[in-house]
Amino acid sequence: MHRLESLRPVAIRLPQDPTLIVRVIATALLCMALAIAAHGQQTQPQDVVFKNATVMTASHGTIEHGSVWVHAGKIAGVGATVNAPAGTAVVDATGLWLTPGIIDPHSHSALDSDVNEATSPVTPSMHMIDAFDNRDKALYQALAGGVTTELLLHGSANMIGGQAVVIKNKVGLDRDAMLFPNAPGSIKFASGENPKRLYGSRNQLPSTRMGNFEVMRQAFEEAKNYMATQDAYNAKVAKGDKDAVAPKRDLKLEALADVLRGKLYVQIHCYRADEFLTEEAIAHEYGYKIRAFHHALEMYKVADKIVPEQTAIATFADWWGYKDEAWDAIPWNAVMSMRKGIRVALKSDSNDHIRRLNQEAGKMVHYGGATEDEAIRMVTLNPAWIIGVDQQTGSIDVGKDADLVLWNKDPLSTYARAQKVYIDGDLFFDVSLPGLGTPHFSGVMHGDNESGSDDGEDGQ
Amino acid sequence: MKNRNGHASNAPCSILANFSCRKGGNPQHYLGAGSIPTLLLAILSVYLSVSLSAEDAAKKVIAISGGRLLTVSHGTIENGVLIMADGKITAVGEIGKVTIPKGAQIVDAHGMTVYPGLIDPETNFGLMEVGADENARDLSEPSDEIMPHMHVADAFHAETELIPVARLNGITNAVVAPASEDTIAGQDIFIQLAGADRDAMILGRDVALAMNYGADQRRRGGRAGGHAEFPSTRMGLITQLRQTFLDVQDYIAHRDAAAAKKDEKADAKPDAKKDDKGDKIFKRDLKLEALIPYLKGERPVVIGVYEGYDIETIMALAQEFHLKVVLNHVTHSQEVLDKIAAYKVPVIIGSIYDFPRANERFDAVYTLPAELAKRGVKIAISSADAGGPVSSHSSRNLPYAAGFAAAYGLPYDDALKAITLNVAEIFGFGDQLGSLDVGKTANVVMSNGDPLDVRTDVKQVYIQGVPVPMVSRQTKLRDEYSK
Numbered sequence: 001m002h003r004l005e006s007l008r009p010v011a012i013r014l015p016q017d018p019t020l021i022v023r024v025i026a027t028a029l030l031c032m033a034l035a036i037a038a039h040g041q042q043t044q045p046q047d048v049v050f051k052n053a054t055v056m057t058a059s060h061g062t063i064e065h066g067s068v069w070v071h072a073g074k075i076a077g078v079g080a081t082v083n084a085p086a087g088t089a090v091v092d093a094t095g096l097w098l099t100p101g102i103i104d105p106h107s108h109s110a111l112d113s114d115v116n117e118a119t120s121p122v123t124p125s126m127h128m129i130d131a132f133d134n135r136d137k138a139l140y141q142a143l144a145g146g147v148t149t150e151l152l153l154h155g156s157a158n159m160i161g162g163q164a165v166v167i168k169n170k171v172g173l174d175r176d177a178m179l180f181p182n183a184p185g186s187i188k189f190a191s192g193e194n195p196k197r198l199y200g201s202r203n204q205l206p207s208t209r210m211g212n213f214e215v216m217r218q219a220f221e222e223a224k225n226y227m228a229t230q231d232a233y234n235a236k237v238a239k240g241d242k243d244a245v246a247p248k249r250d251l252k253l254e255a256l257a258d259v260l261r262g263k264l265y266v267q268i269h270c271y272r273a274d275e276f277l278t279e280e281a282i283a284h285e286y287g288y289k290i291r292a293f294h295h296a297l298e299m300y301k302v303a304d305k306i307v308p309e310q311t312a313i314a315t316f317a318d319w320w321g322y323k324d325e326a327w328d329a330i331p332w333n334a335v336m337s338m339r340k341g342i343r344v345a346l347k348s349d350s351n352d353h354i355r356r357l358n359q360e361a362g363k364m365v366h367y368g369g370a371t372e373d374e375a376i377r378m379v380t381l382n383p384a385w386i387i388g389v390d391q392q393t394g395s396i397d398v399g400k401d402a403d404l405v406l407w408n409k410d411p412l413s414t415y416a417r418a419q420k421v422y423i424d425g426d427l428f429f430d431v432s433l434p435g436l437g438t439p440h441f442s443g444v445m446h447g448d449n450e451s452g453s454d455d456g457e458d459g460q
Numbered sequence: 461m462k463n464r465n466g467h468a469s470n471a472p473c474s475i476l477a478n479f480s481c482r483k484g485g486n487p488q489h490y491l492g493a494g495s496i497p498t499l500l501l502a503i504l505s506v507y508l509s510v511s512l513s514a515e516d517a518a519k520k521v522i523a524i525s526g527g528r529l530l531t532v533s534h535g536t537i538e539n540g541v542l543i544m545a546d547g548k549i550t551a552v553g554e555i556g557k558v559t560i561p562k563g564a565q566i567v568d569a570h571g572m573t574v575y576p577g578l579i580d581p582e583t584n585f586g587l588m589e590v591g592a593d594e595n596a597r598d599l600s601e602p603s604d605e606i607m608p609h610m611h612v613a614d615a616f617h618a619e620t621e622l623i624p625v626a627r628l629n630g631i632t633n634a635v636v637a638p639a640s641e642d643t644i645a646g647q648d649i650f651i652q653l654a655g656a657d658r659d660a661m662i663l664g665r666d667v668a669l670a671m672n673y674g675a676d677q678r679r680r681g682g683r684a685g686g687h688a689e690f691p692s693t694r695m696g697l698i699t700q701l702r703q704t705f706l707d708v709q710d711y712i713a714h715r716d717a718a719a720a721k722k723d724e725k726a727d728a729k730p731d732a733k734k735d736d737k738g739d740k741i742f743k744r745d746l747k748l749e750a751l752i753p754y755l756k757g758e759r760p761v762v763i764g765v766y767e768g769y770d771i772e773t774i775m776a777l778a779q780e781f782h783l784k785v786v787l788n789h790v791t792h793s794q795e796v797l798d799k800i801a802a803y804k805v806p807v808i809i810g811s812i813y814d815f816p817r818a819n820e821r822f823d824a825v826y827t828l829p830a831e832l833a834k835r836g837v838k839i840a841i842s843s844a845d846a847g848g849p850v851s852s853h854s855s856r857n858l859p860y861a862a863g864f865a866a867a868y869g870l871p872y873d874d875a876l877k878a879i880t881l882n883v884a885e886i887f888g889f890g891d892q893l894g895s896l897d898v899g900k901t902a903n904v905v906m907s908n909g910d911p912l913d914v915r916t917d918v919k920q921v922y923i924q925g926v927p928v929p930m931v932s933r934q935t936k937l938r939d940e941y942s943k
Contacts, residue, residue: 137818144822193592300941320934321622321853322591330934336942352813352846355822359860362914414863414913436821445818 045073045402045425049084053093056411058100058380059395061373068098070402073425078396091406091420099376099411100395101148101169101403101423102357105314105383106267106294106347108153109354109452110136110167116155117162121195121206122219124187124255126162128152134167134175137447138351140438143169143429145355146405146418149180151387153294156190156269157198159206159215163187163255163264166387168403168423172440184388186291187259189216190269191279192325213278220286223256230257265291265388267314271325273301280309292386294347296337297329303340312343312386317360318367319353334378335368345383351452362412375412401425521545522925523560524906527569532576532873532881533895542574544902544925552896567906572919575876575911576895577632577903578859579883581808582762582788582842583852585623585636585651586616591851599639600646605677605691606704608750610646612636613665618658622852624932627653629856630905630918633663635887637670640764643677643697644704645670647750648762650887652903654923667887668786669754672764673697673774694770698777704748705781708755711748718742757784760886762808764788768796775803786886788842790832791825792817801835806886809878810842812861823868829878830869840886841865841878863912875912 048070055066055078069077069084077083108115114131117123132152142150148169154161166183191212200207206215229247236244258264268279270293283290289310293299296313297320299306315337320329338344346361348354361379364370370378384394393401402425409416421429431437522544529540531552541558543551551558560566589596598615601607616636626634632653638645647666655661674694681692691697719742753759761783765771771793778785785805791814793800800807809829816824832839843858845851858879866875884894892901902925909916921928 137815141815141822300938318857319853321589322851324590324592327590328937330937332934332938336938350846351815355813356864359864359914365915366917409867412915414860415867417867436819447815447818 045070045422046089046427047071047084048089048091048425049082050091050093050098050404050406053096053098053406054410055396056097056099056372056376057396058373058377059397066098068396068404070404070422070425073402075396075398075400075402075404077398093406095408096419097407097409097411097416098396099146099358099405099407100380101393101405101421102146102379103149103345103383103387103394104142104147104348104354104357104379105151105292105345105386106153106349107142107150107354107452108155108349109138109142109150109351110134111152112136112446116157118155118157118198121158121199121204121212121215122160122252122256123154123158123162124160124219124259125251126154127165128154128162129165129179132165132167132175132178133446134173134178135444135446137445138354138452139167139169140171140436140441140445141351142354143171143421144418144431144437146358146407146411146421147354148403148405148421148423149384149387149389149393150354151186151267151383153186153267154188156188156194159190159195159212160219160256161188161190164267166389169421170423170426170428170440171438172428172442180387180389180392182392184265185258185263186265186267186387187255188267188269189279191275192269192271193323194269209275213282216282217285219256220260220282223253223260224286226250226253227257227260259288260286262288265386267292267294267386269294271295271297272328273298276302276306276311280306280311283309291388292345295326295349297326297333299342300330300333300336301328303337303342307341310343312345312382313337314345314347314383314386316349316353317346317363331363331367335364335370335374338370338374338378339368343382343385344378345386346378347383348452354452358407358411358416359414362414365412372412520925521550521561521564522567522922522927523564524567524569524574524904525555525560527572527574527906529896530573530575530876530911531896532877533897540574542896542904544904544922547902547924547926549896549898549900549902549904549925552898567920569906571908572906573909573911573916574896574904574906575630576880576893576900577905577921577923578630578879578911579894580626580631580634580843580852580855580858580879581840581883581886582637582810582844583634583855584639585626585634585653585852585855586618586620587612587636587638588852589617589620589622591853600641601638602641602679605643605697605700606747607638607642607646608644608669608754609746610638611666612638612646612649613662616649616651616658616662618655618661621933622855623653625934626852626855626858627921627923627928628918628930628932628935629859630907630911630921631855631858632903632905632921632923633884633889633893634852634855635668635883637668637762640670640672640676641679643672643701644751645672648887650889652923654926654928663889663892664887666750666753666759668759669751669761670764671761671774673701674764674766674770694773698773701777702780704751705755705777708748708751711745712752712755715742754783755781757782759888760784760786762786762788766791766793766814768793771796771800789814790828793828794820794824794831797831797835800832801837806838806840806882807832808840808842808886809865810861811844811846812841812864813844813846815846826864826868829865829875833870833874838882838886839874839878840883841875859912859916860914863910863914866912872912 050068052065055063067082069082110133111131117126150167151164153164164186166180167178168180170178195212196206206212292312292314294314296315299313315334318331320326334344357379361375364375381394384390393403404422405418406420407416408419419431427439524542529537539555541555587598601610634651635648637648648668649662650664650667651661652663680689691700754761766789788808814825829839841862843855845854862875862879866872881894884890904922906920907916907918
């Protein structure tokens, strides 16, 4: 378990200007090129056709005896047959299942114990990329479970935590080569028991839910003030006022301003029905949108009211009872909320469950009667939407990244094992290989931090 | 916001006390303000139905007919019949070959799978409720390492909401064990997940001694910043254990001597006692006394141990004192599997989801059940999630853990046995539970498919031949918010 008390200092990376993302991507591409050069790794994806598979597309149903053509790292064809050129390598997938890569919209893997900068309830300028350890064994174990994309989030100690990093689970490549290109930024908020318990135990604000939400409002008031100061300065400059003094840049307020400007997806750790309503009210008050509630174990109680907000949920299949705000959790939450119109994803928040999210999806057939299509979507396309990468991945559709998993059995059953995992058309896991089964990884893994949860069974 | 009170009063009435209209715990949490009369009504209706119908129901003959019977002990019977009467299984066989008694209630099980109730070999049912609520926690006494006189039976809260939740997925029996801080943590109970009251649910008190050995028990080493106390190392833990068992041997000798002296004294004349120097009243020591049946090998000692070299150390000690061992966890024992087989002791694997080490293959732990079974080890599988202590909130996932073991090479029949008959046998209930055999307690589950598959829905659970209401606090919340 991550402890909220874990207080290792975190280096701070800051967005200095709007071109940051572009620069990150450029750096990533450069690093990828360097990595390939340095390791002599073959990361050029091979064109391939999977033939005669049970193709679960996640977007348009299941194709029995279907084919999928991968060309230049993208899906170039899917259907009963595909128009791949003669000579394209063929994988005979007779008796096997093919799904999109599993996507986890709530992971704290590969962050050592640097999940929570729990020194203040408002820490929006923390960037999880600064703690991302691309050699953590949790990434490999998740890969072997078919996970191709993860949203690595700040923990839930703070009402306003830090900014997430989106990775493609390319185990064996360098850190920056694992970043998901062009993924939008997300910021983690939290509410409820965790912030109030942590700061309350130090006799600080917040120690109640009243305190929790007031801390948020106060932060946004400061951000508005900061934005107004910046606007005033910009107006002076526009008028040609050469004496105008630039206001001091404040990284924390800059990040909050990005929330108010709609530049960051807001991902909120939140359990209780009343808190969903409060969070939406505050979002309206300050003019931002909530992308998803995470955990959201009581969404079944108020789904009708949240549907118009278009806020999704990332929830557990059946984890419950570990603390008071998880006491009304029911395993039918996901399907009940989905039936009312909520976009539902399942997530791990755990280095354990991330290895078998396909089974968690299978449970939805049991708890509420989800169709196979609906169930598989909860661990592919819907989490892709929450992260904001659903145009690139999350389903087997022409033009999307070739993030694919080949399974030996129905992936919604208890018995499925991932046989091969492809990311951008490149093979990153192959169970038939000796040793670890990782074509691109050799060397030493890290991994002292076992659970990968900041909110697990011990109520952390 | 809907008012949940109405729901409690509308709840179907149970013939069993462990039912979600809870009478203990924290009713305020479940029921809103002004709900007391409703609560009382609900409780009353449950109690009335308990006293009125439990015996009648048990006497009713039920025939489950047309299902696929997974007997566990003698294979699969397609299109079978199972008859239950007086709480027992009275017939099992193919349709047409079994006579259904006149007046029996016939349950149509076509398309259904019927199997013995599942048995979870390690839980903490009734020792905790909401995980984070310390007041409700009775998991262990960490004041000393040697706590054999802690009886789980004394803390077991039969009305826990966790039990109906697990029962709905076909768990009908379980071992309740203390948590693992101590090398000798206390004595387990073996329970049935339904019954008129606590005593009816506890099928066996002090059925096994819960022991643990390894890194986690050397907690007095100042590792958390405190000052070091004995025992702070594995050497200390083993020495302390060895001394304890020697003390028990000594205690037995003194107790027997005192008893013999007492007998002599009773025979002797009143004035013959003056010169008796050793004539002290023998003072019982509950701690040492608690260990006697285990030192005599009368009951099993369940040893939670993770590392291969720790297994070798603790087994040497266990053999020195002739303990009847059941190994538990054995997560990182891949190097000593043959040795474990040579010990000829049963092994509980839990959690199958525990993490392999860095640089180990991802399935190093998933394959343990298969590897042990291949070597002839009798295995059981528990429901624990990875890492950390057992949490019985997840007990309902027990069949999936067994299914996962099957996915990684354990033969299917062995997987089912590892959560039914093997558990019953390891804890001394093999003649009563764990398979569909005539004469056994009628703990039977009917589902719409493979019991080990996550997609399968359990349709009905029978405990002692009585259909258990398929209701938990969670189904009530579901139904309330589905209106």
